[in-house]
Amino acid sequence: MSTAHRFTPEHIARAHAQSAQTPPAETDPRVEALVRDLIGCVADKWTMLILELLAEQGATRFTQLNRRIGTISQKMLTQTLRHMERNGLVIRTVHPVVPPKVEYALTELGLSLGAAFCGVWIWAENNLDAVEASRKSFENRAAEP
Amino acid sequence: MSTAHRFTPEHIARAHAQSAQTPPAETDPRVEALVRDLIGCVADKWTMLILELLAEQGATRFTQLNRRIGTISQKMLTQTLRHMERNGLVIRTVHPVVPPKVEYALTELGLSLGAAFCGVWIWAENNLDAVEASRKSFENRAAEP
DNA sequence: ATTTATACTCACCAAAAAGAGAGCGTAGAC
DNA sequence: GTCTACGCTCTCTTTTTGGTGAGTATAAAT
Structure with missing residues (x-):
């Protein structure tokens, strides 16, 4: 997945700029x-x-999110979106029409968190094979002591 | 916590170097x-x-880890360490003495994962207040509609 | 008149994760 | 002889998590 590239260099740069601000200890x-x-x-x-x-x-409706993710239940989706909203990661916009229309979009905070997670996605992409190899050798060690 | 600074600039630089290698899409x-x-x-x-x-x-013994973390049960500690070992994040060294002595240390892979997580720790440190504020305003919105 | 779409909420149940506490083997201190 | 330290493992119980399926309100399409 090109997860690594869903966040622009500017986002990532911003994340690092923050790191420079962090007090040393x-x-x-x-x-x-x-x-x-x-x-x-x-x-x-x-x-x-x-x-x-x-x-x-960008902004996406509830049912679209549900379909795109595919394996998530409505319950979990609602729950997760609420938590994210509470934590300021997304904004929820209700359009007062019928049938209901609700859109979710990332806030700046959400975007910056995404950028922060970027490093982990990249790590996972780059180290899939290393981990796989390690698991194999672990299983072998376990098999014959 | 100066979590941000438990990993040296070299580690972080290495993580970013990897990101540059990643194919575009x-x-x-x-x-x-x-x-x-x-x-x-x-x-x-x-x-x-x-x-x-x-x-x-650096290398740390089982009971020390247990004590340092404080809130983890032996069961969880053992389990987590085994998983980490299997995934190649730590090496487990048994010294055949009695009472037993077992040391755990990070591998290169573990170190690099730590560096990758760095961004997330930094984000959390820098955005504690923003999240807190968002939660407060969310609660207020919920109270009076 | 019935169906469809949307964005949920609620009640119920099953499965998974995690905590508590006991036990073990053995060497050295008391 | 008993106690302690260490690094576990095993069993039992509690907590948490997540899935399922039903229900709701309403307007437009059939």
Whole structure:
């Protein structure tokens, strides 16, 4: 997947610019806990997928998202979108028509998170084979001790 | 936490160098599935924490890891470490003494994954406040429609 | 009159993940 | 002789997660 390229160089550059701003060493355990918690909220499978899709296609309707992802249940989709909205990653726009029309789009924050995840996607793409090899050799080691 | 700084600039530079190698657009659905799967295996809470700790302190014993993390159960720690070993992120060294001594250390692969996650930690650090604010306003919107 | 589309919510159930606590084998300290 | 340390594993129970299928409101199309 060209996940690596769904975010423009500018996004990524922005993410790195932020990293330069970060104070050199701060180890407040409260901050640490918050950061962990935040990542826990934000770094799940569905969130990452939706981030990707919205970055790729811009504003998208509920049912379209549902169809594109294919394997997600309505329940999970709603739930994930609500969490994302709460965390400021997407904006939900309701058009008061009937049948209902609701669009979801990434915010700046959502976009920047997508850029941050980029590194992980790239890592996965580049290291698929290494991991695969490692698994094989692990299984062999386990087989004959 | 200065999570951002547990990985040296060289590691991060290496991660970006990889990104430059990535072919511009490749959307093989099989690769896509594999990448997703891999991220699913690798991007969980405990793995990320252990990656951090090992990057920070180098080779560490089981009980030390357990104590440092504090909130992890032995079961989860063992399980996570096994998965990481299988995926080639850590090496497990058994010293045949009694009482047992087992050390865990990051591999190159583990180190590079840590570097990739760096962007996400940095994002979380930098955007804690934005997320917090967004949550507050979301709750307010929910309260009075 | 019936069907269709949309974006949900709700109640229920099954499966998966995670925590708690006990046990184990053995060497050295007391 | 008993206790402790270490790195687990095993079983049992609880919690969390996620899927399923039904229901809702309403206007337009058939």
